[in-house]
Amino acid sequence: MAEGNAAIRNRLKRIEGQVRGIAQMVEExxxxxxxxxxxxxxKSALAKAESExxxxxxxxxxxxxIASGDAEEQRIKFNELVDLFERKRR
Numbered sequence: 001m002a003e004g005n006a007a008i009r010n011r012l013k014r015i016e017g018q019v020r021g022i023a024q025m026v027e028e029x030x031x032x033x034x035x036x037x038x039x040x041x042x043k044s045a046l047a048k049a050e051s052e053x054x055x056x057x058x059x060x061x062x063x064x065x066i067a068s069g070d071a072e073e074q075r076i077k078f079n080e081l082v083d084l085f086e087r088k089r090r
Contacts, residue, residue, distance in 0.1 A: 015045045
């Protein structure tokens with residue numbers, strides 16, 4: 001898990017740098033399409049980070065709930081995922 005967290009932190013630091021770069025582009029009044037291209041790149045990078053966190057959650061938290069045999073804990077983890085995806089669609 002620690003390796004996965006380090007990879008996610010590194011990805012987020014790169015995204016942070018990209019966002020700072022976009023702010024600089026706006027400040028420099030760069031061409032709008034160039035700015036929009038970079039914004040799309042950040043959105044894509046965030047989606048990848050989100051996917052990695054979701055994979056970790058499934059591999060760790062959800063798997064533990066399943067292995068525990070505790071039906072209530074399983075229901076809670078399932079509902080958390082459903083709620084997350086419902087928020088994402090809004």
